[in-house]
Amino acid sequence: MDFLSSIVKTTIPNYLSGLPIPNTFGGWFKLGFTDYLSLIPPTLFTAGAVYTAYVAFCPAAGNSGICRRKIIKRVNNKIRMDEAKVVDMIDIEDISEKAAFCRCWKSKNWPYCDGSHGEHNKECNDNLGPVVVSRKQK
Numbered sequence: 527m528d529f530l531s532s533i534v535k536t537t538i539p540n541y542l543s544g545l546p547i548p549n550t551f552g553g554w555f556k557l558g559f560t561d562y563l564s565l566i567p568p569t570l571f572t573a574g575a576v577y578t579a580y581v582a583f584c585p586a587a588g589n590s591g592i593c594r595r596k597i598i599k600r601v602n603n604k605i606r607m608d609e610a611k612v613v614d615m616i617d618i619e620d621i622s623e624k625a626a627f628c629r630c631w632k633s634k635n636w637p638y639c640d641g642s643h644g645e646h647n648k649e650c651n652d653n654l655g656p657v658v659v660s661r662k663q664k
């Protein structure tokens with residue numbers, strides 16, 4: 527514990543007080559090359575700490591591209607909610623020519639697409655769509 531205490535109470539304050547941080551704005555222009563070099567490590571450390579805090583606590587930035595934090599939400603909010611896993615078995619022989627299967631989980635005709643993805647795409651600026659299974663023409 528003495529080691530940690532020494533770092534926090536002595537080493538870090540001594541290091542910070544030794545940094546060539548000027549008292550005035552104009553003092554930044556009077557710093558030499560080695561002064562700027564000595565400011566690089568604490569600057570990088572501070573920038574990393576701020577960035578890490580931003581990523582960890584950023585509000586729901588979603589897909590803004592700035593925040594990399596994944597906000598994990600349920601995908602299925604309406605289809606057979608009482609089941610642990612929604613599984614559908616469809617015999618390929620039962621598909622006449624082609625069938626469109628929902629991948630957005632918004633269809634009222636699950637597991638088939640009913641076009642509900644269009645409303646979702648418009649509201650969320652998304653690009654969801656069905657998977658279409660078709661028979662080969664003989």
Ligand code: FES
Pocket residue numbers: 627628629630631632633638639640641642643644654655656657
């Ligand atoms: S309704 Fe879900 S993909 Fe079309």
